[in-house]
């Protein structure tokens with residue numbers, strides 16, 4: 478599933494592709510991809526003729542500000558779910574399978590939402606005070622957009638008896654982290670995934686609040702992680718590079734690159750977690 482670094486990579490590429498372009502028309506080929514709307518016309522018709530003003534990201538969501546007038550009046554929200562991709566094509570390319578929503582843009586280009594497993598979705602929303610979709614106001618602190626607020630958000634972990642990994646996955650405290658980057662962040666911070674939040678010392682909370690943005694921005698610099706299933710692709714269809722830097726996630730049975738002990742994989746709460754028992758306490 479794409480997480481913050483993959484969506485931030487997508488946001489940057491889409492800014493280049495979309496800014497000041499006009500959406501000429503929208504074709505929905507699969508109703509489930511716009512399931513927040515009762516009819517697909519409710520999604521496609523308001524977008525026709527809109528100009529793209531800005532592409533925002535909050536956590537794992539994209540919020541594209543569009544409108545007909547001098548300023549934006551509508552947010553086009555996209556969530557990639559398990560396997561969603563937004564790809565750029567020319568009018569003359571043949572499209573991949575599972576191309577569920579087509580946006581015809583000025584300049585003879587197409588933006589296409591591709592989603593084999595159909596857990597992703599797009600919907601229209603009103604603009605909130607931040608210029609992003611109002612519905613994204615429920616999300617917690619974004620570690621890259623709001624770095625000054627991370628320490629305060631992480632402090633909330635210390636009042637919970639829930640395991641630290643599940644607190645990192647709670648999108649209402651800090652948003653954008655999923656299973657893969659949670660394991661990488663906890664490895665770098667030297668903290669076991671199942672430690673209750675309340676057991677973390679002040680200095681561990683400090684380390685964690687610095688590790689979260691550090692790991693995520695390093696992953697953005699390498700354009701995200703593409704795993705073996707290659708489901709994550711950028712706008713141009715290329716894979717990311719951060720999977721080569723993974724120290725824990727996906728490395729079950731391999732030697733820890735810090736201490737040489739074997740990386741373990743543990744199932745808990747319906748997810749697997751990868752860790753080194755000697756480096757993480």
Ligand SMILES: [Zn+2]
Pocket residue numbers: 733734735736737738753754755756757
């Ligand atoms: Zn180790």
